[in-house]
Amino acid sequence: xxxxxxxxxxxxxxxVSFGAIGPALGEGRAVAAAMDAIARQPEAAxxxxxxxxxxxAMIETMAIYxxxxxxxxxxxxxxxx
Amino acid sequence: xxxxxxTGHELIGYLLSGSVWLAAGALIGTLxxxxxxxxxxxxxxxxxxxxxxxxxxxxxxxxxxxxxxFWRLAAARRHRWHSGHADRHRSIGGATMIGSPxxxxxxxxxxxxxxxxxVVATWGLMAxxxxxxxxxxxxxxxxxxxxxxxxxxxxxxxxxxxxSTMRVAPKVYxxxxxxxxxxxxxxxxxxxxxxxxxxxxxxxxxxALGLIVLFAIVYFGIRARGFGGYLKTFAEPSIVMVPLxxxxxxxxxxxLIVRLFGNVMSGVFIIGIILSLAGLLVxxxxxxxxxxVGAIQAxxxxxxxxxxxxxxxxxxxxxxxxxxxxx
Numbered sequence: 001x002x003x004x005x006x007x008x009x010x011x012x013x014x015x016v017s018f019g020a021i022g023p024a025l026g027e028g029r030a031v032a033a034a035m036d037a038i039a040r041q042p043e044a045a046x047x048x049x050x051x052x053x054x055x056x057a058m059i060e061t062m063a064i065y066x067x068x069x070x071x072x073x074x075x076x077x078x079x080x081x
Numbered sequence: 082x083x084x085x086x087x088t089g090h091e092l093i094g095y096l097l098s099g100s101v102w103l104a105a106g107a108l109i110g111t112l113x114x115x116x117x118x119x120x121x122x123x124x125x126x127x128x129x130x131x132x133x134x135x136x137x138x139x140x141x142x143x144x145x146x147x148x149x150x151f152w153r154l155a156a157a158r159r160h161r162w163h164s165g166h167a168d169r170h171r172s173i174g175g176a177t178m179i180g181s182p183x184x185x186x187x188x189x190x191x192x193x194x195x196x197x198x199x200v201v202a203t204w205g206l207m208a209x210x211x212x213x214x215x216x217x218x219x220x221x222x223x224x225x226x227x228x229x230x231x232x233x234x235x236x237x238x239x240x241x242x243x244x245s246t247m248r249v250a251p252k253v254y255x256x257x258x259x260x261x262x263x264x265x266x267x268x269x270x271x272x273x274x275x276x277x278x279x280x281x282x283x284x285x286x287x288x289a290l291g292l293i294v295l296f297a298i299v300y301f302g303i304r305a306r307g308f309g310g311y312l313k314t315f316a317e318p319s320i321v322m323v324p325l326x327x328x329x330x331x332x333x334x335x336x337l338i339v340r341l342f343g344n345v346m347s348g349v350f351i352i353g354i355i356l357s358l359a360g361l362l363v364x365x366x367x368x369x370x371x372x373x374v375g376a377i378q379a380x381x382x383x384x385x386x387x388x389x390x391x392x393x394x395x396x397x398x399x400x401x402x403x404x405x406x407x408x
Contacts, residue, residue, distance in 0.1 A: 053377055061340045064343035067347050
């Protein structure tokens, strides 16, 4: 197998795996904070959970960026062929 | 049930100006063609660079061919299940890209212009939305029918959302924001129709939507503050921030594009992979998840568009801009 392909596959795997760590930790913190807030103020649960969903999607976008990079490396790699 | 402050004429006005924005979007949507060409030529240029950079690839041709056979087998297996995505083999600059989420499928050509699948889906969605809007406003009554009540609920909800996010009079902004939201929502959910791939899963569509938002930011900014006033907002905290603000205008649009593209495309892609691995009913929970993601992403896109437009319209009115009131 070509070196470029091997490196590309490893790069894609590393982009997704390491790129998932940060957003995972961030989402955990966000959900924990939201749970705390809802427990303190149950009447604000609607606003909090709506903001939480938007925030989670924004955090998740960081992981999605890594996925896009991985797919670029796998499927639109400029150095293969 | 009905929104109190919304009369029939306002509803007609909203829908009319919404369709004007949609027509503007259609014009910008013709950038699809250009961007497709650009995309293809970019891939070709990259492959040319790659070719010249790797003259040793002749040594590895045998192994690569073996590799391609493997990918073809996997792709054939996937295509058996997912006939909607069939014929994704394509040769771009001699490179065989199989099942690539970045490639688009050309359905037919009008003269020299290739019409791709997302373009057809986009125009179909636009026609469906326009038809629904026309049907909704054809016979408006003071005592609304069930259909009119639903439409009024949707328009009222968008109006409330614009009001609470932008903190300005929502009347001017509801058409473009509502059109964006409804279009992205229906586009993301159009994967429910068998054989239709969401047009937002291709970066050209998202780029067109992001360009609409960029133009809207500039347009509303100039409209609210005048040309010089809008230019002055780039030097808002101090003159040092000008390059940063200029760059930010484009990067936030770019991240808007990539966010929508990545989320929708990853859903389509993951469902495709699951389909190739497992049978018919397995990806259904993932498709349900995709519905949720599609709705949330449509919401986020429009909320961010609102925030950007709102900051262009009323920037500096909150804390720092006591010396000057825009409009």
